[in-house]
Amino acid sequence: MRFDELLPGDDGDALLVRRMAGGDLVAHRALYDRHAADLLRYLAGRVDGGPALAEELLQEVMVVVWRQAAAFRGNSRVRTWLFGIAHHRAANLWRRQRLESRHQGPALDDEDHPFTVPADGRFGGTDLRIDLDRALLLLSWEQRAVLELTFYHGLAEQEVAQVLDIAPGTVKSRLYRAKTALRAQLEADDKVASHA
């Protein structure tokens, strides 16, 4: 435990960034300790290339964070700011990766896809977890980013919008489209299953 942990949460984050702005490496390390795990999880979902690439990206992000600490004006939570930097780096890399490899999203293989029929026709039941998890992978890169930031990292709609540099309304519509797409996917799966 260190001094910074006496001030947890957003206030502590802001203090650390202020200290970083003054060149305090200990503060940088403390901020790293606080957020690296979450940033790494997010980055690993944004780029192809496995954990090693995500780790490399994380270090890059933290260097950018260090350089831009003095420019942080406190208009958002530090956490949001960090995710924004991480997303920006990841998006750049993802675009390059997609150009290089003509990346296609993972295709759903029907033959290799065990179904469970939902009792109520919607996807509320726990039996549907596997289907749901598969269907989630079919969502677009942007939709998954919104889902992860919202539901795993707990960012508010406004914050997700800041991270992704889009309008708050776009966040909302992406969430709804993701849900609709998942429902459609699962219903399509149902039909296939009942035919089989």
Add this chain to the structure above:
Amino acid sequence: MHDPILAHLPAYAAGTLGATARATVDAHLAGCPACRLELAEWQALAAAARRQVAQRVLTVPAWVAPVGGDSPGVPLAAGGTGAARRWFPLLALLLALGLAGRQVLREAMPSGDADAGESRTAMSRSGEPADGAGRGPGGRARTLSPAGIPTKPTISANAALDPASEISALSALRRRPGAAIPPARQPLAPDAPPTAADRAMVPGPAGTAARPPTDGSTATGPTADPGAGPLAYGDPATTRDHPGDDPTEDPKEDPTDDPRDEPATTLPVSSQTPIALPTDVWTPMPPATAPPSQGILTGRVHGPDGQPRAEIDVYAEPLDPAQGARKASTGSDGGYRLELPPGRWLLHAETAAYQLMWYGGSPNPLLAEPVEMAAGQSRRADFYLEPSPPGLIRGQVLDAAGRPLARALVVAAYPPDGEDAGPRLVWSVFSGADGGFSLSLPPGAWHLAAAADWRQPRLAWWGGAGAWEQSDALAVSALAPVDGVRLTVDP
């Protein structure tokens, strides 16, 4: 009526909805099956998204200093940029002493012989600049990484998979970032109560780690012992054979300085073999009669020459604001003794002649090492003081009404200097009963700030600014003290 409720449901499922809106939604849900079904969908989606993220098995890499900023992602190496070279000694020192040594030791200490041996090796290695500053070899780098963070959560990924507890688990996850990082990365609790095996080991290898190493790595002074984490003291019954060990004897009042009780100067710190110390090099045991509701903290304060120092005030500052600070002075043998209620405490030793030293081996409160006290248990914390730097700032801390403010924390920060900004080491001191303070500093330009409560470091910077960027720097020279500095804080 449905529309505003529906708009809230994603945030509700995410657990990020405010309390008021949440109550509104709850009230509506009670009478609206359609919205409940909609919420169930969002919750299923949220759970799937969380599962997907939690499935990523990742290891957080060791922190890498972001220096050599011209080449992002490249760890600092000898022969880097000019700026990096200038940073290097200070940075390496900071990392090696303040961070690396402590982190490694903190993990290694409680786990017994092999780890203790390893820790010594790791510590001596971390004294090598290239290793201390750069990204270490994979295995050891791990130990420097956030494994050392005590706040790392204990919820496993599976906890989030239970639908019943998903909401509460999510809010817990949010408060504890990285909750699903594999448990192997959990830090060993350095303050855990000693097991029977630990006690049997005393004085054993864990104890040797707390001793100041006296080979090359001590050259840097007191901070070479940052790993001296809170050590569980041995069962007094096993070590009572020390002549000064009368359990009723208060160490600080012991008039006789046991000549054998010098700081150990010949302990082979790099040996892999646990060393059984002869009991007579050990300092006196704490009394066996701990009041059941309190823990007993003992230790010894050493001067820069390694000799015990008398009449040094040792303060215990509780992390729990409900407790007051405790103070004890060292006796002629340099020993002190404090009875402390259970909880976590930060310790510092203060005197006019030496700079304030936080337990953990730094004048920087950021690097202070807390000591966990438990009822009926004994802990030990030794201090190794450093001479005060030659510069001096004297002044007074006042509250908003202009009254003297006692026990305020005064800190000094080294300002950055453009591209060549160095680590901002922080010196600190507490104001006295009249609000007065006297802070020794290396010569240079310093930004000064004070905080009414050291636990809530809301700093008021000299120059009347709330942010250090707007504050004025004080020029400190070795030739004459800076007097009459007034710091006004609004508690």
